[in-house]
Structures are given as structure tokens and as C-alpha cells.
Amino acid sequence: MARIGVFICHCGENIGGTVDCNKVAKSAESFDGVVFSTDYKYMCSDPGQTLIKQAIAEHKLTGVVVGACSPRMHEPTFRKTCSEAGVNGYMCEMANLREHCSWVHEKGEATTNKATDLVRMLVGKVKNNKPLSPIKVPVSKTALVIGGGIAGIQTSLDIANAGHKVVLIEKQPSIGGHMSQLSETFPTLDCSQCILTPRMVEVAQHPNIELITYAELESLDGFIGNFKARIRKKAKSIDEKLCTGCGMCTTKCPTKKIPGEFNEKLGNRTAIYVPFPQAVPNKPVIDKNNCTYYQKGKCRICEKFCPTQAIRFDQPDEIVERSIGAVVVATGFEVKGTDFFPEYGYGKYADVITGLQFERLASASGPTLGEIRRPSDGKIPEKIVFLACAGSRDPAKGIKYCSKICCMYTAKHAMLYKHKVHHGDAYVFYMDIRAAGKMYDEFTRRAIEEDEVKYIRGRVSRIYEKNGKLIVKGADTLLGAMPVEVEADMVVLATASVAHNDAADLAQKLHVSYDENNFFVEAHPKLKPVETNTAGIFLAGACQSPRDIPETVAMASGAASKILGLFSQNELTREPVVAVVNRAAPPLFSTCAGCFMCQSVCPYQAIEKEEIKNRAGETIKTVAKVNPGLCQGCGTCVAFCRSKSIDIQGFSNEQMVEEVFALLNND
């Protein structure tokens, strides 16, 4: 007979505030199968857990129902408590009295009655629970890191240095991400290339890291510890083994007028190109959309000049497969283009540029070799205006959030401009200066006080061009919203940081949830920032939400440490919530009718055919069998099976029907 203990938590005031926990505990005593029921202020605290353990011992409990917060929060905690006290963890269930009851209803009898119903529902379920033990599954100790920016680089190095294999894939021809495009980095103004390129080389030379650039994830199957990743290596039209990176082809290529992505379209590149001098790998790639041979079938000059005959025009895309234990998504972010702003000219004014473009102008390896020159006529701007919050914090434009990094890099841009153009005037239109990091506020104060950048607190309503000048119409809210007009030579918009436009497709390939801005969603905003709801898939960097380099590196190491924890054991224990096809005594053997229509319902191909043979080896019956290693416990086959021959542990038919019965039979 079931001996169930009910433990109602006040959760301080969170539940106790609107639910009469004592009354719930009292009425739980009368439920069928309940032998002990009590309530306590903090069930999840140490004394709370000790209370459960004592009750289990004293009343010889066989099942436990804890009425507290969401099971997504503390189910593991209470299941561990029970197993430590000798009750199988899976004989313990949680009733969600906080998120689904006390927090969302007013204080009163109805709320307390609902809490009682929820507890009765779970007591009904526990009566039908069976003890289960976790499934052991092998772990392949290789990590897949998607995205070769600073986030992906840091994660890969941390995992590889701990002695595990890493497969790092990057969509662009070279790793480095947006950080490689930066001139100098706040708050210390040290040159971005100098601190990044050593790490990039370390990744390329690391024995444990397999670097695959110009490649994207084609598909990911399987589950934690046993993923199978298929990676599409886009054709580079180069034989990487033969190519020595001498660069002859890039100098001879006749098509020289392609706006370069690395220089944010301010400088040009050839059709066969290396994105930037310190690119890793330092080998070229042929851009098929602009290469004359691919477009019109003529030219092949690079082939003629290549000393090692490394050019392969007929090279096809290649799909490679890797078995992967865990995945880190480090795909980073994009910045909005100037064409996103009607009031600033729909992007048709050449001298209205984005922050990234200014980085390229300020960068020594940039199109202007570090001199700040206007894209339209190459003149050095005497008067420059920076616009913070261009697109961010603007619900009308569909971007409600603050992009976090623009206040800092705008102050940096103004500072760099003043260092290079001493007599120049720099204005910054801002709403608030958000510089909350270490040495950050001091940095912005330096820009204002030492470099005399003129900060105007107000928004800019319009920018238009008039005889070579950019008229910036704004307001100064600190001077009674007086209209302000600046005749600038150049304007830099600190445009919003947004997710890549293919972020949603990648999320769907990984079965990871994403929010309304297409940033990936973490498992818990405070307690699990680097994990996702999908076991074995972790997040690092700005793909989760805009963040600066220090935070990205910290988050990358966080994700790496989660993986090292996973790889520290040879076997992974997995939730025993898997489906099982029933078995019976001969001659029935199983009620499965052998139609096998369930096989096409299972997303993990976990259902196999089992031939039941007699002693003479003849097949008597062929029935379905679930492979517990592959089954992920979605239960679709259970609800599909017409003869109810498959059931799922933890959410069995009996448990679910009993829950519905207990929930509705309360009067």
C-alpha cells in the first residue's frame, strides 16, 4: 500500500503570501494513500530537506509529494533528498504551487483550493509511480563549437587545453569574428589584433582542435553525449594541402572591385581573397558570385599563376560527419546597417556610417590605414557626430532592448578621432551613458573631460545633406529641449546589435528555443546562463544577447567548464523517462500487434523490430522494442499506439489518467 508524505513549502512569502499552506497540508492528510503531511517555510533549505528525510524514516514513506515551486527548478533537489533517505528518486513528485498558483492568483479560498487540487493530483500520480534507475549512456568526448569569434576561440582553447577534442566550425573563410575588425578595444585601448591573433594561431596549431572554416552545420541528430553532427564544408575552390598561402593569386586576380565584407564595404577585395592579413587559416577562398570564371566561364588567371597548382574550380561542397558529445553555440551578432533608418537618409548618404565601419577606418589594416577619412571624398572630417542608441531601445523600430556595448565603443570612437584629428570637433548625441563595467565610467569621463568630446543629451530627429555638409537636427534636453543643429562632415551611428538573420534556422536545427529577437534562450536567466533547455547544448557570447568582450570570454570559459564537467565521466546517466513496449507471458509475449506504424512516429528512430523465437529458433512473433539509449521520452508513440502496448516511465498511462481523476474528483 502506498505510504505517501506531503510536504507543503511556504517559500517564504512567495507561496505563503496567497496560499494557506497549513490548510493545504491539513486537507492532504485525508487523501487516499497519504500517511504524513506537513508544511514548512523553506522546503528546499537544508532544514527543510532534513525534515523530509526524518519523515521518510519515521513513517516508512514509499512516496513523497512536495508542494512548492516549479519542478523545473527543484525537482532534482528533492529527488536527491529522497534517494539519500532510501526512497527511489522517481517516487518523488512536485506540485507547482508557486509559478502556477500563488504568484498568479489573488489571495483567497479559491487559490488555496486550487493548491489543494494540485497536490491531490500529484498524490494520485505518485501512487502509480514505479522506482526507476537512471540509464547509463556512453559519452563521446568531442565538443563541437559553432562560430569562430572570440567566444568560440576561448571555448575551444579551454576545452582543448583540458585534453579533450574540439571541432571548431566557422562560416567565414577565417576565424576572428567581429573582434578581428576592431581597431582598439575599451577600456584600455589596447589593439584588438594584438590580443586576438595569438589566440587565433593557438587555435590553428592546437593538436586537440580540428578547425574547419567556410563551413556550416548541416544537421545535428542524437542527444547529449551521442550527437551526430553533419557539417557542410562549402567549396573553397582551393586544395588547402597544396596551397602555401603565398598570395600570388590574390595579387593577379583581375576582379578587384568587390566591396569587402571584412572592411564593411569601405574597401575592395579581389574575387579570390584572404579576408585580412592576419587571417587564420591564411589561405584564400574563391567568391563564386563574383569570380568571372564561375559567372562567365572565362579567366582562370589565378590557376595560371599558382606556383603549386592548388586551384580546384570543380571542387564540390563536402559533408563531413563527426560524433559529438556536446555543442557550444558561439555564433555572435550583427549590427544594423544605416539603411535601417529612414530619418537618417535610408543609407543613401555615404558619410553616414555604422560603428563597425568607423572601426575599419580607425584600424591600421583598414582601407584608410588608420586615418579617419570620409568615404565620400576621402577628406578628414573637421566636425564629426556620433549617435548613440541608433535603433536600440526603440520599440517603434522593433528593437526594445539596449545593445549594451555602444555607449562604450562610441566614447572610444570619439577618443580615437580626437587622438588622430586634434583640432576636430566630436559630438555625441546620447540618452544615457551606460558604462557599468570595471574602469568603464572612468573611460567615458576621460573622453568628456580630457579629449573634450561634446556630449549632448538628446536624440537626433533627422540628418540631411546640404552642399557637402551633413545637417544633424537634434535637441538638447539639458537646455530645455532647445533644438540643436550641427553641420557635420561625417556621422557615425552606433547601430543596434542584433542576431544573425539565420539564427532562427540554426536554433531549429539544434532544437534550441530563441526569443522574439532571435537571440538564443538560456535554460535559466540567472542560474543557468550558459546552458539551454536542450541537454548538451551550451551558449557562449553575443548569440545569447549583446555583450562585450570581457563578458564574452567569461561566458565562453563558463560554457567550456560545463562541458569539461560532462566529459569528466565516461558514462552519462540519463533520465529514465523512456518508452517501453510491454511484454507478457507466452503464448502472448506482448500485446503489440506488430503493425510497426509507430516507427515512423519516433523522431529518434528508437523503435526496432524484435523477433520472438521458440526453442527451435523459429520466429513466433515479431513485436516492437524501444532502444532506451536512443529514446528521448517524448511519448508520441505512446499516445499513437492503438492497442496501448507502449508506455512511458514517469508519464505512464496510469499515472496520467490518475492525475486527471484526482484533479477533477475534488468535491
Next chain:
Amino acid sequence: MKRLHQIVSELLASGKAKLVIGYEKGTGEKRRPAFISDANEVERLVFDSQCSHNLSVYLTKPEYKHVTEIAVFATPQTMRAVVRLAGENQFQDKKLSFIVMDQDQNALLIEGAEVLANHLGKEKIALSSAQEELLAKFEAMSREERFAYWKEQLSNCVKCYACRAACPMCYCTRCTVEVNQPQWISVPSSLQGNFEYHIMRAMHMAGRCVDCGSCEAACPLGLPLNIITRRMIKDIEASLGPDIVSMDTKSVLNTFQPNDKENFIR
């Protein structure tokens, strides 16, 4: 009739068929199933337009589990049922042959369910005029009228499960109605139990029913069971595409299209 008997005798003689399931004269003009395994009883067999039973239902019965070589007289309905049953892996250890009547009414032997599959015509099974009329009347009913209609009809159902026994697609060794942990369908033939049973039966027929009408023919109380399945087939075709009878295990409820059309999920 000569050609028919000649084929059957040859099948029995050659051992291609240990058992022949056909029809014989019943009382008056009626026909009834006949099970012949000895050559000199072949004369009893007839096959004409009066034969309506869907003999494929016997192919999955436990009684004939051990018989592998079976020949069956196949009306269009039986053919459709056999093809779908083959698709549902029910004839793994069977060697079947079929006797069908071609357009000009003489017997034709077909060996194997696959061959039978491409012998299938595309045309649908016609409903009797009475059934058509009832179906039309049913379409016009409001929700309340339909509920009242079935309350009245299903109050007669005594859950004898004849419809389940007559339906070739109902071959489960243990049916869900016999599950008592948990008790999905309440045992006594109360109206609620009857509603639950008939709703479950309809759902189990989704994408599988071959519209042969055996269930309605078998019901001792003459309940209009064919309306339920016929209307479901029409609805499925309207929203999910044509109802094709084939050997494919992929059917309506175990596959999906990413853009299945519906207008009620918010």
C-alpha cells in the same frame, strides 16, 4: 463458375493454398463465407455480385495463424483491406493468393498482395442511396441535433463488439477496451462508455478504414456506423489530402506535413 472451380482445385492440388476462403449459397439468395481445404468440396463455392462479406477479416484471426498458404475471394472492398493490412505488416509470414472477378465477370488468379495493390482501381466505394441520404441529412444537422441523434442511436448499442469483429482493420491481439489499468472505456454499455468506444473506434480508423461497410452490416442493431467513418474520411481528405489505399505504412496519424492546414490552433 467452371473457371472458378478449376482455379481453386489447381490451387489446392498444387499446395499453393492450404485453405480457400470463399463464398457459398446461404439461406435464400444470401451468400455466406465458406472455408474449403479439401478438393471435393470445391463445388460449394460461388462468387457473384451477391457476395458482400469482406473475407480479409479472417486472414488475421488467431484461428488461421498457423496456416501460411491461403487463397481468398476478393471483392473490391476486400482488395483494399488486404493492401492496407499488408502495409501494416500483418502478412509477414503468409503466402497469399487472390481470386478476383474482372470486368466481364470471369475469375482471375493474383499471387501476392503487392500484385493485388497495383490491380486496385482508383474509384471509391459507392454508398447505398439510403446511406447517401442519411449522410446528407446528417451534414445539415447542428451540433445539438447531432449530439441528440447519437444519444438516441448509441443508447441502443450493447457493446457486443460485432463491429470490431467484422472489421478487417481491427486485428489487435488485445483491444484498448480490454485494458483495465487504467480503465480507458467504462465497461457497462452506458451511453458515456458507448460514446467513448465509438469515438475511439473512429480515431483508430483514421487513414486506415477502407470504407467496406462491414461494421454497419454486422451491427445487430443496425446503427449507422458507416456514417462515422465515411464522414471522417471526407474531413481528412478536405484538410490533409486524398485518401489513397496503398502498401505504405505511412498513414494519416503517423506522419505530418510541416504546413498542415488548420484554423483552430491559436
Next chain:
Amino acid sequence: MSKNMSVAVYPGCSLNGSSREYMESLRAVLNALEIPVNEVDDWNCCGASAAHNIDQDMAVALPSRILAQTAKDGYSNLLVPCAACYNRLKHVQQEIKTSPEIRQKASVLLNQEINTPDTIVNILEYLQSTVMPRLEGKTLKPVSKKVACYYGCLLVRPKGISDEKQIEDPQGMDQIMASLGAEPVSWAFKTECCGAGFSVSNTTTVARLSSEILIDAADRGAEAIIVACPMCHSNLDMRRREIEKYSGRKFDIPVLYITQAIGLALGIPAKKLGLQRHFVPVKI
């Protein structure tokens, strides 16, 4: 043209009063193109900007009555040349279509059933959809002048009401003028505010804002400013002395309605287009 295909015109107070020439030129153009001009029978004031500041019910009831009158005469399409009236009528049409309470309240106030014509179009939509196609056949007297098309603040806003794609840089009038042989100037003050209702209560503001508009137009070499709203016309034309006093510059750029420009292209005499009513003489 059958009735429900034809269009009713709602002139509103200014097209019969201070901007009579807008209506005269519209009527002249439509007559020249044999398009019947049928004013809404017994129309009333649309409430303009005053009503919805003072009393919400009145702001709904007045436009509702106009819509009801139009629908009563069987018109499915209503042309509203004045930008402010267009804004009010379109706004109220949306309100009574989406919320039954507001429609109910309006019908109680006016004690008649409120139904509305299917579509309400402003002057640009109407010109592009109905007038311009008819001009193709005609031989036009090219208006070979550099013109600055001024849309004002209300013709392309708010987003919900007008379905203008490029709110900050509209092209509607520019295209029409280009097809009349004029050379539209790309300038920055197409949709900047001219001071609107402050014309009487705070004239210096109107002078400041309107002079900015005229300065930019003049600097870009515009020989005329084209408008499609009585308020814009009156501020840029009637307040010309205040503008010149404020900016200290002399402007003799005339301000024409788009309908007057089309009229000139069709060779309609200036008198019929009401050009003589302008403060700044129109020398074509």
C-alpha cells in the same frame, strides 16, 4: 460611370473658404477630363484638429455623419483633398470599423445608422489611380520648371492611417510632377512641419519653421513649391511677409497646388485655376 464606381468629393471648410483655388483647380482639371465632380450632399465640418482636442464624442460624430452621408448616396469611394480632413475621416472610419461601441455611440448621437464608403483616398492616391492614367493620351504643355514638392506633416502620417512606404522621403508628388515635364528637386524638408495651426496664435514659430523650408527650397534652385494641403499653402504663401521679415531674405518662389500644376499642364487658363488668389504672384 456607374455610381458606386464614381467618387464623391468632400471639400471641407478650407476648400470653400481660404483655399477656394484648390477646389476650383480640382474641379477644372476633372471637368477637362470629363470626370463628374459630386460633392457629398449636405456635408458638415470634419472637426479638424480642434474637435479631438476638446471632445472625443464630437470628434467621432462629425466625421461619422460625413461618412454616413456619402454611403447614403451610394458612393463606395470618397476623395478628401485636404490632408487634415483626410486624416480625421480615415481615422474615424478605422475606429468605427474596429470598435462596435464607438460606432454605437456615433449612431446614437446622430440617430441614424452609420455605415461608411469602402475606401477613402487622399489627393495623391486619387491623382495617381484615376487622373494620371487619363493624362497619358493628352498632349500636355510641359511645366518645365524646377519644383520642390512639399508633402507637409499630415499627408503621409501617421503610419497606421496612411500606407506610404517611405514616410521620410515620399515620392508621390515628385512622380506626378516629373510626368508633367517638371524637374522635382531632391531636398530635405519634404515632410518637415510648417508650423500648421500656429499660423494665427504663434506666427513667429510659423515664420521660423516655414522660412527654413523656403531657404532650403531656394538654395536647391526650386522655382516653385508644390503642395497638396490648404494649411501648408496658407503658411508658405500667405505668411510670406513674416517669413521674409524673419529670415531677412526675399523669396519670390510661388506656391502651387498639385491640381493647379496639372491644370497648367492641361492648358487651363490661370483664372479658372484661381492662381490670382495667391499672395505670391504666379508668373508662368
Next chain:
Amino acid sequence: MENNIKVVAFVCNWCTYAGADLTGTSRIKYSSDVKIVRFPCTGRIDFMLLMKAFAEGADGIIVSGCHPNDCHYTSGNFHARRRWIVFKSVLETFGIDTRRIQFSWVSAAEGAKWAEIVNTTVERIKELGPYTEYRELAGVEAP
């Protein structure tokens, strides 16, 4: 307007249950007549459980899970959608009141949408009143 009505919500653990948790953490109030039953996936929700719920006294049912393409198990919600398309037509054949069942997709980020769906469904069920018509079937013995 009957006000003590019972509505049961069958939700998937990864999206709608988490969405309801978010409704909780955002303290968005909604009607307390709805009680949530957790399933691993909408694919796991058996159509017979809905009939059991009506038989046991539920006046309204909400079935909610991940948006198409967001399913944690890739296709659980697709199969569920197919099942509901067929089940709704079968119920309509039998005259069962499908207005009492609200199907929806609610993601883990849509706390507000969950509260809105609960409130609008409870409002509709209150107007329809308790589903006695179906429960009375149990009492009516066959002849």
C-alpha cells in the same frame, strides 16, 4: 454566467509549462479555474485523456505546446496537430462541443500569451456553462 467551472490544461513541459512558469515569475494574474497537467510533449497527449477529462467533470480543456519547428523532440507537436485535426472532426461528428477545447501554441517566452489564453478560454467556458450534457451520459443506462 456560471462561475464555478473546472478547466484542465494539458501542456508540454518544454514550452507552455515553462511559459506558464514565466507568467508566474512575471506575476501576471489569470483565472484560478485552470489547473495545469504536465506532459513531456504535446505528442504524448492521448485524445482519450481529453474524453476522460470531460467524463470526470472538466467543463473546458486547454491543450498547448511548442510552436511548429520549436518542438524539443522535433516533431511531437506536428503529430499532435495532425491528431487534433482528425479528433476535432470526429468530435464534431458526434456533436461533442469542441468550443470547450482550446488548442494553442505557447512558447517558453510567451508568459503573457498564456495568461491571455487562460482568461479568454475561462470566459468562454463560463458563458457555455458546465458541461453537464456530457457528464449526464454516464448516468443514463442503456436499455
